[in-house]
Amino acid sequence: MLNTNRIDYKKDLEEVIFMFDGGANLDITHNQVTExxxxxxxxxxxxxxxxxxxxxNCENLIVLKRFxxxxxxxxxxxxxxxxxxxxxxxxxxxGIRPVKMATTLGANFENEFKKVFEVTDKKIQIVKDIxxxxxxxxxxxxxxxxxxxxxxxCPSRCAYCSFVSEEIGRSKNADEYVNxxxxxxxxxxxxxxxxxxxxxxxxxxxxISNENLEKILxxxxxxxxxxxxxxxxxxxxxxxxxxxxxxxxxxxxxxxCVNPQTFHDKTLKLIGRNHTVSEIYEKFALxxxxxxxxxxxxxxxxxxxxxxxxxxxxxxxxxLGAENITVHTLCLKKGSKLKEQVERLKISKINExxxxxxxxxxxxxxxxxxxxxxxxxxxxxxxxxxAKKGYECLYNANVMEEYSNNIACGANAVSKRxxxxxxxxxRYGAPKDIKTYINKVPEIIKNKQELYx
Ligand SMILES: C[S@@+](CC[C@H](N)C(=O)[O-])C[C@H]1O[C@@H](n2cnc3c(N)ncnc32)[C@H](O)[C@@H]1O
Ligand code: SF4
Numbered sequence: 001m002l003n004t005n006r007i008d009y010k011k012d013l014e015e016v017i018f019m020f021d022g023g024a025n026l027d028i029t030h031n032q033v034t035e036x037x038x039x040x041x042x043x044x045x046x047x048x049x050x051x052x053x054x055x056x057n058c059e060n061l062i063v064l065k066r067f068x069x070x071x072x073x074x075x076x077x078x079x080x081x082x083x084x085x086x087x088x089x090x091x092x093x094x095g096i097r098p099v100k101m102a103t104t105l106g107a108n109f110e111n112e113f114k115k116v117f118e119v120t121d122k123k124i125q126i127v128k129d130i131x132x133x134x135x136x137x138x139x140x141x142x143x144x145x146x147x148x149x150x151x152x153x154c155p156s157r158c159a160y161c162s163f164v165s166e167e168i169g170r171s172k173n174a175d176e177y178v179n180x181x182x183x184x185x186x187x188x189x190x191x192x193x194x195x196x197x198x199x200x201x202x203x204x205x206x207x208i209s210n211e212n213l214e215k216i217l218x219x220x221x222x223x224x225x226x227x228x229x230x231x232x233x234x235x236x237x238x239x240x241x242x243x244x245x246x247x248x249x250x251x252x253x254x255x256x257c258v259n260p261q262t263f264h265d266k267t268l269k270l271i272g273r274n275h276t277v278s279e280i281y282e283k284f285a286l287x288x289x290x291x292x293x294x295x296x297x298x299x300x301x302x303x304x305x306x307x308x309x310x311x312x313x314x315x316x317x318x319x320l321g322a323e324n325i326t327v328h329t330l331c332l333k334k335g336s337k338l339k340e341q342v343e344r345l346k347i348s349k350i351n352e353x354x355x356x357x358x359x360x361x362x363x364x365x366x367x368x369x370x371x372x373x374x375x376x377x378x379x380x381x382x383x384x385x386x387a388k389k390g391y392e393c394l395y396n397a398n399v400m401e402e403y404s405n406n407i408a409c410g411a412n413a414v415s416k417r418x419x420x421x422x423x424x425x426x427r428y429g430a431p432k433d434i435k436t437y438i439n440k441v442p443e444i445i446k447n448k449q450e451l452y453x
Pocket of ligand 2: 154155156158162
């Protein structure tokens with residue numbers, strides 16, 4: 001429990017507490033007091049008092065407020081590091097987009113990450129690598145659009161996942177959804193001026209019927225010529241077949257995802273993925289035959305997997321020669337089956353797994369090119385996309401760094417209009433629920449027109 005006199009950043013402080021074992025049984029009081037040019041952060045943790053003194057170092061009120069907040073977070077982080085006897089990889093740094101923060105801080109980022117947040121050298125290095133790659137692929141004044149289409153259906157629900165999706169075999173909504181989606185896409189196309197990438201994600205986009213998939217691909221045809229890349233997150237090997245791949249090829253798709261998550265049958269079964277390891281190899285080879293650029297998703301820390309299980313999966317993905325390998329760290333998501341089974345993720349050697357992925361992938365010519373963090377992730381770690389040079393997914397980097405507009409269609413899709421010069425973003429999110437989405441498509445179209453007018 002936290003009490004603070006700075007309610008304006010109570011949430012940030014709570015995030016720091018949560019990173020340590022969920023903040024179990026902690027009773028913390030915080031007061032920040034200013035005296036002339038000095039400010040004091042006083043914490044009482046389970047009855048013990050700690051005080052930190054800092055000097056106000058600038059006149060700009062907004063910058064000063066940020067500075068004060070950062071030092072409160074660091075003070076709390078220091079106390080908790082001592083209390084729990086562990087340092088965290090990202091130190092006191094919270095938030096989804098550390099790379100964006102580093103880009104904003106510019107040359108000073110390393111110093112600030114180290115001194116103000118106590119981020120470890122390993123994480124500073126990966127951020128540095130990514131900033132360097134992104135200089136060549138991200139346009140920081142992005143006057144263009146990335147176009148997203150969401151298909152919320154899957155063959156079955158994976159135990160760790162909380163994405164909005166219905167089981168395709170049971171859902172009665174797929175046809176109606178696709179019709180509504182096509183209407184939305186057709187009415188959204190006039191908002192697009194300079195498309196850079198198209199991304200059809202999910203769920204599992206190829207779990208729907210060929211007919212429905214073709215309707216969606218047809219509606220996207222006017223964009224394909226101008227786009228630099230066209231990705232379909234095919235995803236589940238059990239939904240990939242020659243017919244689906246022929247369709248994707250016919251409509252100009254350049255990149256697809258074939259996601260193993262793991263190369264162990266025992267784990268695939270445990271997480272409810274309904275496909276085998278041999279099917280991953282088979283479908284991967286089929287996709288290669290069609291000439292797609294392939295991304296494979298892996299997850300570190302899956303149930304009952306140890307360091308060597310994960311190492312084997314990373315090594316195997318490399319040996320297959322996927323152009324992109326995305327390494328997620330298991331995250332305990334509200335609404336997932338896993339969350340019903342465990343309260344907290346405590347995964348032995350999770351840091352070693354993630355470090356191994358970085359070491360072996362970079363040695364084999366894969367560079368990290370985008371990264372994001374999520375709350376409730378094992379070890380407070382991160383998700384990282386690695387790519388061979390020249391094969392980075394522009395969409396992934398753009399959507400994470402938010403320097404370009406994102407026009408999104410589908411249930412739960414979030415459109416963003418970026419005003420780079422004013423350093424602000426306006427967002428519009430469509431309803432999550434599939435039925436509500438279907439019923440509200442005319443209103444959704446209007447709201448997006450308003451956002452982009
Ligand atoms: C939107 S999902 C779609 C992928 C596709 N449907 C599939 O399963 O192959 C994108 C990726 O997020 C990752 N993911 C989803 N839930 C996760 C979780 N709780 N922890 C870590 N990674 C997760 C998985 O690697 C997954 O491939
Ligand atoms: S991981 Fe993919 S297939 Fe599994 S439930 Fe989530 S979106 Fe669907």
